[in-house]
Amino acid sequence: MAVTPSTNTESRDAIASGDVLRPKQRSLWTDAWRRLRRNRAATAGAIYIIFVCIIAALAPVVAPDNPNNASPTAQTFTPPFWVAGHDSHYLLGTDELARDELSRLIYGARVSLAVGVIPTAIITLIGSLVGLVAGWAGGVVDNLLMRLVDAVYAFPAFLFFIVLATVLRDTTFGHLLGGLVMLFTAFAIVGWTDMARLVRSQVLSVKQRDYIEASRAIGSPTWRIVIKHILPNSLAPIIVAIAFAVPTYILAEASLSFLGLGVQASVPSWGGMVIDSFPAILSRSEFVLMPSILIASVMLAFTFLGDGLRDALDPRMTR
Amino acid sequence: MVRFVVRRVLSAIPVLWIVITVTFVLMHAAPGGPWDALSVHKRLDPALQAAFNHRYGLDKPLYQQYFIYLNNVIHLNFGTSFSQQGTSTLSVIFTGFPYSAAIGLFGFIFAVIIGIPIGILAAVKQNTWADYSSLFIATIGYAVPNFVIGVFLLVVFGVKLGMGSILWHGHWENYILPSIVLGLGPAAYLARLSRATMLDEIQHDYVRTARAKGLRFTSIVFLHVVRNAIIPVVTIMGPAIASLVTGTIIIEEVFNVPGMGHLYITSINARDYPVIMGTTLLYAVFIIVGNMLVDITYGLIDPRIKSS
Numbered sequence: 167m168a169v170t171p172s173t174n175t176e177s178r179d180a181i182a183s184g185d186v187l188r189p190k191q192r193s194l195w196t197d198a199w200r201r202l203r204r205n206r207a208a209t210a211g212a213i214y215i216i217f218v219c220i221i222a223a224l225a226p227v228v229a230p231d232n233p234n235n236a237s238p239t240a241q242t243f244t245p246p247f248w249v250a251g252h253d254s255h256y257l258l259g260t261d262e263l264a265r266d267e268l269s270r271l272i273y274g275a276r277v278s279l280a281v282g283v284i285p286t287a288i289i290t291l292i293g294s295l296v297g298l299v300a301g302w303a304g305g306v307v308d309n310l311l312m313r314l315v316d317a318v319y320a321f322p323a324f325l326f327f328i329v330l331a332t333v334l335r336d337t338t339f340g341h342l343l344g345g346l347v348m349l350f351t352a353f354a355i356v357g358w359t360d361m362a363r364l365v366r367s368q369v370l371s372v373k374q375r376d377y378i379e380a381s382r383a384i385g386s387p388t389w390r391i392v393i394k395h396i397l398p399n400s401l402a403p404i405i406v407a408i409a410f411a412v413p414t415y416i417l418a419e420a421s422l423s424f425l426g427l428g429v430q431a432s433v434p435s436w437g438g439m440v441i442d443s444f445p446a447i448l449s450r451s452e453f454v455l456m457p458s459i460l461i462a463s464v465m466l467a468f469t470f471l472g473d474g475l476r477d478a479l480d481p482r483m484t485r
Numbered sequence: 486m487v488r489f490v491v492r493r494v495l496s497a498i499p500v501l502w503i504v505i506t507v508t509f510v511l512m513h514a515a516p517g518g519p520w521d522a523l524s525v526h527k528r529l530d531p532a533l534q535a536a537f538n539h540r541y542g543l544d545k546p547l548y549q550q551y552f553i554y555l556n557n558v559i560h561l562n563f564g565t566s567f568s569q570q571g572t573s574t575l576s577v578i579f580t581g582f583p584y585s586a587a588i589g590l591f592g593f594i595f596a597v598i599i600g601i602p603i604g605i606l607a608a609v610k611q612n613t614w615a616d617y618s619s620l621f622i623a624t625i626g627y628a629v630p631n632f633v634i635g636v637f638l639l640v641v642f643g644v645k646l647g648m649g650s651i652l653w654h655g656h657w658e659n660y661i662l663p664s665i666v667l668g669l670g671p672a673a674y675l676a677r678l679s680r681a682t683m684l685d686e687i688q689h690d691y692v693r694t695a696r697a698k699g700l701r702f703t704s705i706v707f708l709h710v711v712r713n714a715i716i717p718v719v720t721i722m723g724p725a726i727a728s729l730v731t732g733t734i735i736i737e738e739v740f741n742v743p744g745m746g747h748l749y750i751t752s753i754n755a756r757d758y759p760v761i762m763g764t765t766l767l768y769a770v771f772i773i774v775g776n777m778l779v780d781i782t783y784g785l786i787d788p789r790i791k792s793s
């Protein structure tokens with residue numbers, strides 16, 4: 167391993183303070199953090215995700231125009247700046263309804279991130295709870311919960327999304343937050359099973375360890391053991407699963423929107439923008455490509471980050 | 486083995502029942518009915534609508550319709566389509582089926598013959614440019630949604646290169662792009678996974694022993710390592726088959742293929758209840774059978790697993 171200047175100073179400081187003999191404390195997390203930072207693809211992915219999050223949060227400030235209302239003077243399909251005939255007011259041109267493309271892409275980031283993060287949070291909560299209960303309780307409870315997981319798991323998820331979206335699109339529920347609530351619900355109903363399986367298997371293996379028995383021997387209540395020992399020791403695979411769940415839902419939203427079954431037309435979403443400009447693909451392919459590239463780049467960033475997290479948190483990688 | 490297969494087939498029945506029930510409830514909960522599409526231009530005469538409802542049993546209470554449907558399915562009677570009057574559901578579905586099946590099959594073959602060798606190559610040449618570049622391409626293929634890749638290829642071949650012939654005409658060459666796009670995701674996934682399992686396997690002592698005996702490295706890899714490393718790869722083929730089966734829905738929309746996925750979307754929009762149910766069931770059967778075949782091959786490849 168190459169010696170970097172920073173470790174040099176560190177070791178000099180250590181010698182100066184007389185700490186040489188005491189080995190530096192290294193936990194799984196500090197090790198993982200170090201490994202993650204050294205992974206260039208994962209770092210780049212994380213920085214890109216943070217960048218998109220900032221843009222999405224600041225959408226009303228950053229977006230030059232209203233994403234849903236075209237100005238009366240605007241023309242449809244003004245080309246983006248790299249194509250001849252562009253309008254300097256519309257950096258990325260205007261779409262088929264003369265709306266500013268850049269503003270729509272910026273607001274679309276909100277939908278994609280929300281649809282990636284919120285269902286993931288829900289399934290992590292439900293899945294962890296079910297997994298914990300099943301793994302800790304065992305016996306009949308475990309058996310019942312796992313049969314439920316099997317049944318939900320076997321159900322073709324994408325078909326369920328399609329049918330559910332069709333059913334709920336025109337109801338009050340389907341209109342909540344422009345259809346986002348409906349998508350969150352659909353994804354959560356199907357998605358929690360993987361997390362439940364994962365947490366259960368973690369609990370089963372952690373529960374056998376000696377320190378759990380020790381903790382029980384000194385009379386710790388169950389909730390304390392679960393919160394203090396079981397959860398922290400199951401956290402690493404859960405974090406990796408979260409990093410991979412987010413892009414799955416971004417993809418599902420984009421695919422549903424591509425089928426015209428995603429969020430309401432009034433909400434700018436990248437998948438919806440692809441399908442809206444799809445009929446004009448032969449003449450105005452840029453408008454199909456721009457949202458496509460954004461979907462692909464965000465998914466790629468999450469995959470790089472997920473890969474990096476998995477490599478960093480997997481103790482078997484330590485040699 | 487026989488007992489295992491029988492038990493797996495039997496365990497599919499409750500799953501199919503749940504699929505039928507959920508789809509049935511959701512479908513009937515959807516606003517609008519099957520005759521709305523017939524009356525786009527003028528309202529359908531209420532008397533005629535009542536006659537239609539009576540003819541297809543839609544005037545009965547919902548729970549009765551449900552049990553009638555279940556009974557019909559048990560007798561393999563899937564009814565007739567509403568939107569294409571007088572045509573049986575099965576023949577409607579089978580007008581689209583061959584297209585989807587061909588694309589799915591070619592996609593699967595593509596995924597296997599591209600994905601696994603790339604993974605093996607990357608593992609054998611670990612930490613070389615061949616490894617890095619194939620891993621990078623595989624990550625892209627895995628992370629980028631297939632409809633985005635489809636759109637890209639459409640733009641490149643159809644728009645930039647002006648190949649109008651890639652648009653759907655039903656010729657053999659029209660199958661190429663959809664199959665590749667469909668197979669790309671699973672191919673990338675297979676490549677990533679087979680690389681990882683190969684790397685795991687290659688460190689084992691028996692490999693060192695075989696090398697010490699003087700066996701050629703390539704023959705060790707192909708005679709011993711691949712055989713052991715392929716097991717985890719086979720297990721993910723079930724999910725891969727599922728993603729191929731439902732993936733065709735999107736791909737067919739991108740490439741305008743008149744397949745089963747296209748039919749599915751049309752039947753949902755037209756509230757063509759028998760076709761919705763029939764197609765959903767067929768998709769579910771494919772996914773279940775796919776997973777089952779994987780479990781069975783799993784037992785065949787690894788004699789240690791006695792399909793317990």
